[in-house]
Amino acid sequence: MNIALIAHDKKKNDIVNFSKAYQVILSQHQLFATGTTGLRLQQEANLTVHRFQSGPLGGDQQIGSMIAQNKMDLVLFFRDPFTAQPHEPDITALIRLCDVYAVPLATNMGTAEVLIKGLERGDFSWREIIKESE
Numbered sequence: 001m002n003i004a005l006i007a008h009d010k011k012k013n014d015i016v017n018f019s020k021a022y023q024v025i026l027s028q029h030q031l032f033a034t035g036t037t038g039l040r041l042q043q044e045a046n047l048t049v050h051r052f053q054s055g056p057l058g059g060d061q062q063i064g065s066m067i068a069q070n071k072m073d074l075v076l077f078f079r080d081p082f083t084a085q086p087h088e089p090d091i092t093a094l095i096r097l098c099d100v101y102a103v104p105l106a107t108n109m110g111t112a113e114v115l116i117k118g119l120e121r122g123d124f125s126w127r128e129i130i131k132e133s134e
């Protein structure tokens, strides 16, 4: 599966800890991330990650482009609900595209836990069927 990992600055420690905890599961998939999140995951969670631009420089849009091509199977986006982001329109667009393409999206750690356990259990196999039918 192709999995996107994204975190705003105040949530970066959370996504690093989450990724360490689920390193064994995540490492079995193709991982993509916005720039700074991806760097921390490479350095601190020992994961191989394809890094896009940093979020404010277009990284959310690059991940959105993969969603629009139906190439992303799961998005884990640890959002900071307390800090205004200069690229808020990009964030809104990314979330909207998840809804357009019915891509499972977690915007907080609680949902991410549920989705990653579903991933481990094989709940995402329907994504392969959708991709094969295209």
Ligand SMILES: O=C(CO)COP(=O)(O)O
Pocket (backbone or CB within 6 Å): 006, 007, 008, 009, 033, 034, 035, 036, 037, 038, 053, 054, 055, 056, 059, 060, 091
């Ligand atoms: O801003 C972001 C998501 O909207 C995340 O970008 P970085 O991972 O580069 O900090």
